[in-house]
Amino acid sequence: MLLIFMSIQLVVQVSETTLAPPKNIHVNGGLLTWTPATEETQVNYTVQYRSFDDKVWKNVPACVHSSFNSCNFTEAESTNGCMTLRVQAERHGLTSRPVEACSKHGDSCTPEVSLSARPGSLTVYVNISPSLVQDHGGHAKHRVYFGKEGESLERNYQDGASSVSIHDLEQGQRYCIKVQYLLYTDITGTASCIQCEVIPESEKTKPTEVIVAVVAVFSMAILIPVIAYILIFHRKKIKLWLQPPYNIPDHFFDIPRPSHQLSYSSNEDCNIIMIADVREK
Numbered sequence: 001m002l003l004i005f006m007s008i009q010l011v012v013q014v015s016e017t018t019l020a021p022p023k024n025i026h027v028n029g030g031l032l033t034w035t036p037a038t039e040e041t042q043v044n045y046t047v048q049y050r051s052f053d054d055k056v057w058k059n060v061p062a063c064v065h066s067s068f069n070s071c072n073f074t075e076a077e078s079t080n081g082c083m084t085l086r087v088q089a090e091r092h093g094l095t096s097r098p099v100e101a102c103s104k105h106g107d108s109c110t111p112e113v114s115l116s117a118r119p120g121s122l123t124v125y126v127n128i129s130p131s132l133v134q135d136h137g138g139h140a141k142h143r144v145y146f147g148k149e150g151e152s153l154e155r156n157y158q159d160g161a162s163s164v165s166i167h168d169l170e171q172g173q174r175y176c177i178k179v180q181y182l183l184y185t186d187i188t189g190t191a192s193c194i195q196c197e198v199i200p201e202s203e204k205t206k207p208t209e210v211i212v213a214v215v216a217v218f219s220m221a222i223l224i225p226v227i228a229y230i231l232i233f234h235r236k237k238i239k240l241w242l243q244p245p246y247n248i249p250d251h252f253f254d255i256p257r258p259s260h261q262l263s264y265s266s267n268e269d270c271n272i273i274m275i276a277d278v279r280e281k
């Protein structure tokens with residue numbers, strides 16, 4: 001009982017000391033927008049940036065402890081070049097976990113991404129900004145982070161110049177990706193927003209279908225030589241079998257007895273022939 005009470009106390013304390021981070025943090029042009037995680041008022045936000053050769057996060061001067069839900073970072077970008085941005089919420093000395101922004105549109109700091117899923121693989125097509133290629137040539141690439149839906153995307157990645165194909169993916173499983181520009185060995189700019197795709201299943205042949213096919217092939221393999229053998233070596237027999245049976249027409253035996261009394265004269269044979277003749281007419 002005491003243990004339950006203590007754990008409830010602990011949960012209450014944890015939720016009090018942490019602040020939910022903002023959601024839907026999107027970059028569009030030079031403007032960063034987000035939605036508050038809670039209905040609570042009196043929450044301030046601080047936006048931080050990191051340029052590509054920087055290892056530390058710095059505050060965007062115009063957006064420190066701001067009560068707005070947006071930040072115009074045009075000025076900071078004009079002096080720093082492409083930046084990775086993140087936002088954290090603050091209230092009464094508490095700060096939330098910082099969350100990185102993403103961009104739904106491609107620009108000079110974010111790759112434009114499209115996806116194509118095939119059984120077992122996912123191909124990511126990236127439009128690299130012409131200005132980036134102009135400034136850095138072959139050193140401008142992109143990094144595709146990928147993982148199953150719900151898993152962290154930071155663990156697996158693959159670098160490429162225009163398209164990246166990720167192989168050996170589980171069929172029927174939903175995979176997600178995000179892409180960020182890579183200059184030399186450093187990621188730079190804002191990542192593309194996460195996109196997910198279900199890996200389609202290949203047209204699997206069912207075991208019963210396989211069995212039916214094998215049986216059909218075997219029967220054909222046996223039947224064809226047998227038929228050929230019969231046709232070649234037993235042609236005469238077949239001809240005999242195929243001949244219609246010799247049927248003597250019934251009426252042949254059905255010689256009507258003369259209704260009238262014939263006189264058994266010396267020319268009896270002659271009389272019978274005459275009757276048969278009449279029937280034919």
Ligand SMILES: *[C@@H]1O[C@H](CO)[C@@H](O)[C@H](O)[C@H]1NC(C)=O
Nearest residue numbers: 029030031071072073074075
């Ligand atoms: C951001 O600020 C710049 C000046 O620093 C201004 O030219 C631009 O219109 C602003 N953008 C937005 C979306 O308010």
Ligand SMILES: *[C@@H]1O[C@H](CO)[C@@H](O)[C@H](O)[C@H]1NC(C)=O
Nearest residue numbers: 042043044065090091092093
């Ligand atoms: C938000 O920031 C302003 C200063 O810009 C400050 O006066 C205010 O106390 C802050 N509010 C909270 C809840 O921290």
